[in-house]
Structure formats: structure tokens, C-alpha cells
Amino acid sequence: MQFFQFTEEQEMLRKAVREFVDSEVAPHAKEWDENDHCPVELFPLMGELGLCGVFIPEEYGGAGLGHTERAIVLEEISRHSAGLGIALMTHHLGVAAILYYGNEAQKQKYLPDLAAGKKVAGLSVTEPGGGSDFMGQKSTGEFKDGSWVLNGRKCFITNSHIAQVDVWTVVTGQDEKGRPIMTAFIIDGDTEGHAPGRKENKMGLRGSVTGDVICNNVKLAPEQMLSKEGAGAKIAMTTIQEVGRAGMSAICVGILRGCVEESVKFSSERILYGKPLNKIQAIQFMIAETRVELEAAKLLTYRAAGLKDAGLPCSTEFAIAKYYASEAAVRAARRTIDSMGGYGVINEYPVGRFLRDALASIPSGGTSQVQLLITAGATISGK
Ligand SMILES: Cc1cc2nc3c(=O)[nH]c(=O)nc-3n(C[C@H](O)[C@H](O)[C@H](O)COP(=O)(O)OP(=O)(O)OC[C@H]3O[C@@H](n4cnc5c(N)ncnc54)[C@H](O)[C@@H]3O)c2cc1C
Known part of the structure; x- marks a missing residue:
């Protein structure tokens, strides 16, 4: 060690x-x-x-x-x-x-x-039928007259309206057991039939665009396929697990740091009973709890990133890091708001945004329940 x-x-x-x-x-x-x-x-x-x-x-x-x-x-x-x-x-x-x-x-x-x-790039996987039900995707790819023809609608896609390079997963057939064959394609944003749809008005993470992306008879040359037919599930899952959850963990570490720094700043400037707020032990404990959660989230996130860099298995570690960091960021933002009294709910301070951003981070990259399912599965099977 x-x-x-x-x-x-x-x-x-x-x-x-x-x-x-x-x-x-x-x-x-x-x-x-x-x-x-x-x-x-x-x-x-x-x-x-x-x-x-x-x-x-x-x-x-x-x-x-x-x-x-x-x-x-x-x-x-x-x-x-x-x-x-x-x-x-x-x-x-x-x-x-x-x-x-x-x-x-x-x-x-x-x-x-x-x-x-x-x-700018994007990865379009989630569909209205449910992001957690990865294999339930309905978008299709059909090989016709020398081209792949893609049809479908993706939702909750980050960079939906700004990406010029969009990686899609679609169903291109069924295997002998009737399971969907998932295949991934790279789509140039200006390809005919490929277009953004509705743009979501999100509660948090509003410095990003999230919305639908639609493929309506999008014709792609065979060279636009990533890897080979049937590799789409592996491509999407490993990318979401080892790059998506990794990224969301790091984002939540950033939110946690914001909570620590803002609570230290506010509590040293706010005077209550003639002295700084941070002289009150209850407030000190709140700051300390947020610091502990920041340190734990950091260790989990950077440990998993280190495993990825070393080429070692890291999917479970990223599920644990993402679960912990995003849930801790929600707790920390709420705690920071509480520690500021009435000022905590005034939008002049960034802490309300931290709470909204932390909440919006929970489904991004897979919900907390999905991270727990992955972690439970790995733990029960001894991994
Ligand atoms: C801000 C933001 C950005 C996003 N960016 C992208 C993107 O760039 N690309 C992309 O493809 N997707 C993106 N997503 C979609 C995201 O991956 C999905 O929202 C997520 O996978 C959950 O899918 P869902 O929203 O359909 O919820 P559902 O899958 O419908 O889940 C609803 C509820 O059921 C629970 N649930 C589902 N299955 C189970 C189960 N088996 N056991 C227990 N509980 C379960 C969930 O935890 C949740 O509480 C983004 C989402 C958000 C909010």
C-alpha cells in the first residue's frame, strides 16, 4: 500500500x-x-x-x-x-x-x-423507456443498400444541442436467444435526419445542455460503426462505468469542495453573539462533517481513477465512488445551507446551486440504486 x-x-x-x-x-x-x-x-x-x-x-x-x-x-x-x-x-x-x-x-x-x-462530443444511450433498462433500448439500425439506417429517440442527453460528434447505441437485430444485438455508431452532428429535439429545463447542472436527440432515417456508411456489430453494449457500458461514473464522482468532489470552502468563508465572516459563527462548536462540527465526506469522496474517486490508469478492474470502485460522492454532495450542500441560517436560501450565495447540482448528479451516469445493485452484485460474488 x-x-x-x-x-x-x-x-x-x-x-x-x-x-x-x-x-x-x-x-x-x-x-x-x-x-x-x-x-x-x-x-x-x-x-x-x-x-x-x-x-x-x-x-x-x-x-x-x-x-x-x-x-x-x-x-x-x-x-x-x-x-x-x-x-x-x-x-x-x-x-x-x-x-x-x-x-x-x-x-x-x-x-x-x-x-x-x-x-464537442456526446454519448447518446438513454431512451424514454428508461435509462436503467439498458437492454430495453428501442432505437434501431438496419443495413439497407450498403448503408446503415438509424431511427430512434434518445433523451436526457448531455450536449444534445451542441455536439457535432454523437456516439449512438442502437439495436441491429436479435441473437439466437432473442436478446437485442446492440451496436454503436459515430454520427456526425450534421448528418441528414440527425437533430436535437426538446431541450430540458433542468433543476441543476444548468451550465450544460440536456435534451433529446433524434435519428430519423439517418443513413450512415459502414465505416461509421464503432468496433463491430454486437459490440455496442460493451462499448456503452464500459464507457459509462469507467469514464461516466468516474467523471460524475470527480464533479461531486468539486461540489463537496465548494461546500467546505463556502462554509469556512461564511462562518468566519458572519458575526453572531459578537464573534464569528465558526466559534460555535455545532457549526464547527458541520464543517468537519463536510470535510470528512470530501476526503472520503476524494479518496474513493482518485483510487478508482488510479486503478483505471493502471489498467486494473475499476467498474465496482467507480460505482462505489459515484454513489458515495453524489450522495455526500447532497448531504453537504444541505448541511452548508443549514449552517448559514437564512442566508443559506438566498440565491446571492452559491450553496443553493450546489444542492441543485448535487441532486441532478444523482441520476447522471446511473442512479444511486443502480450503483448499489452493482456494488451488491460484486460484493456478493466476492469481487
Ligand atoms: C443531468 C443528466 C445528464 C444525463 N446525461 C446523459 C447522457 O449524456 N447520455 C445518456 O445516455 N444519458 C444521460 N442521462 C440519463 C441518465 O443516464 C438516466 O437518467 C439514468 O440512467 C436513469 O434513467 P431514467 O432517468 O430513465 O430513470 P429510470 O431508469 O426510469 O429509473 C427510475 C427509478 O427507478 C429506479 N430503478 C430503476 N431500475 C431499478 C432496479 N433494477 N432496482 C432498483 N431501482 C431501480 C431508479 O433508481 C430510479 O429511482 C443524463 C441524466 C441526467 C439527469
Whole structure:
């Protein structure tokens, strides 16, 4: 067992991202939330800084770093805007599907623009029939006259209205036992018949766009298939498990840090009984509880990211990290609001947004019940 510490390079990356966040994110986070605006205009700058392609190898224009560094990036951004955090984290989902399952031509075609932030990516899996029922998807892909023809509707898709590269899973047939054969495709956003649908007015994570994406007789060349027919379930599941839940855990670590920092700031400035609020032991205990939950969420998140970087099994670890970090972020935001008395519910302070962002993080990447099912399954089978 090694002592857990970030490397000097990782600390330097954190410092650089923090400088970017302090100048380009923190001053606007409240306005993005109020106006339900996703700052897509920041993608080229995030590309230049290596954040869009943090784990894309240098040969495809990325920063050539790993998933620990990606967690640092998402934590730092989400400290001030979990909305922008999920927009970038979902861009990484589309990137990961292409990087880990694409062929050389697909990687050459898509990754450089995605690394540069010239294009935004998305991963469209969830359907109105229920996100938890992954194998119940109804969207179809049919091979006709030399092309794949895709039809269906996806919902709750992050980057729905801003992604130019959209990875879809569809049912392309049934196996001998009648189970759906799931296949993944890369769709260029401007392909005829591919279009965003309704845009959701979310409670939290409002610095991101979430909505429907529709395929209406979208004709794709066979080269747009990712990996091979039937590989779609594996592609989507591993990407959601090891990149999606990883990202949501890091985002929630960012929200937890926001709670610690805001409660320390408020309680040292607020004077009650002639002295700072933080002299009251009950308030100190609230701050301490939030700090404990931040530290636990951080350890779980970065441990799982370290396993991913080492090429070791990490799906259960990410399910545990995502469950803990998102539920802890809700508890911490509620606790922070309580510790501020009446000021806690005044929108001038960011803590109400932290609570809404934390709540909206729970279903993203799979609900808490789904994380518990995965964790129970692994535990009972001795993994
Ligand atoms: C902000 C946001 C961003 C998102 N971004 C994306 C995206 O980019 N791409 C994408 O594909 N999807 C995305 N999603 C969708 C997300 O993955 C789904 O919301 C999630 O998987 C849950 O699916 P559902 O909403 O249909 O809920 P349902 O699956 O209908 O679940 C309803 C309830 O039933 C419970 N439940 C379901 N099955 C079980 C079970 N077996 N045992 C116990 N309880 C169960 C759930 O925990 C939940 O409480 C996003 C969602 C949100 C909120």
C-alpha cells in the first residue's frame, strides 16, 4: 500500500486549471446557472489548455495524460461550475468511445478536432423507456443498400444541442436467444435526419445542455460503426462505468469542495453573539462533517481513477465512488445551507446551486440504486 499523494506534475496541472477556472469560470458560473447557458464558447480555450483531450494520446493532438489528471480537471472546474463540468465530462465520454473502440481511421478523423475543442462530443444511450433498462433500448439500425439506417429517440442527453460528434447505441437485430444485438455508431452532428429535439429545463447542472436527440432515417456508411456489430453494449457500458461514473464522482468532489470552502468563508465572516459563527462548536462540527465526506469522496474517486490508469478492474470502485460522492454532495450542500441560517436560501450565495447540482448528479451516469445493485452484485460474488 502506497501513501496517497499527487505527483508534482499533477499539482502543476491542478494549479493551471485553477487559474483558468478563476478567470474564465468562477466569475460567470452564477449567470450560466440563471440563464441556463452552456458556455460552449469555452471549448476551444479548454482545447488549447489540453482539457478537452486530457487523456487523448499526443499523436492525436491530446495532452497524453490519464484519468487521474482528468479527475483533477473535472474537480477544479466543478468547484465553481458543475454544469460546465458535466458538459466537458460528457465530451470525454464520446472521446473515450472513439479512442478505446475506434479503428485507426476513426481516431485520425475525429480525435484531433475533439482534443482541440473545435468539436464537442456526446454519448447518446438513454431512451424514454428508461435509462436503467439498458437492454430495453428501442432505437434501431438496419443495413439497407450498403448503408446503415438509424431511427430512434434518445433523451436526457448531455450536449444534445451542441455536439457535432454523437456516439449512438442502437439495436441491429436479435441473437439466437432473442436478446437485442446492440451496436454503436459515430454520427456526425450534421448528418441528414440527425437533430436535437426538446431541450430540458433542468433543476441543476444548468451550465450544460440536456435534451433529446433524434435519428430519423439517418443513413450512415459502414465505416461509421464503432468496433463491430454486437459490440455496442460493451462499448456503452464500459464507457459509462469507467469514464461516466468516474467523471460524475470527480464533479461531486468539486461540489463537496465548494461546500467546505463556502462554509469556512461564511462562518468566519458572519458575526453572531459578537464573534464569528465558526466559534460555535455545532457549526464547527458541520464543517468537519463536510470535510470528512470530501476526503472520503476524494479518496474513493482518485483510487478508482488510479486503478483505471493502471489498467486494473475499476467498474465496482467507480460505482462505489459515484454513489458515495453524489450522495455526500447532497448531504453537504444541505448541511452548508443549514449552517448559514437564512442566508443559506438566498440565491446571492452559491450553496443553493450546489444542492441543485448535487441532486441532478444523482441520476447522471446511473442512479444511486443502480450503483448499489452493482456494488451488491460484486460484493456478493466476492469481487
Ligand atoms: C443531468 C443528466 C445528464 C444525463 N446525461 C446523459 C447522457 O449524456 N447520455 C445518456 O445516455 N444519458 C444521460 N442521462 C440519463 C441518465 O443516464 C438516466 O437518467 C439514468 O440512467 C436513469 O434513467 P431514467 O432517468 O430513465 O430513470 P429510470 O431508469 O426510469 O429509473 C427510475 C427509478 O427507478 C429506479 N430503478 C430503476 N431500475 C431499478 C432496479 N433494477 N432496482 C432498483 N431501482 C431501480 C431508479 O433508481 C430510479 O429511482 C443524463 C441524466 C441526467 C439527469
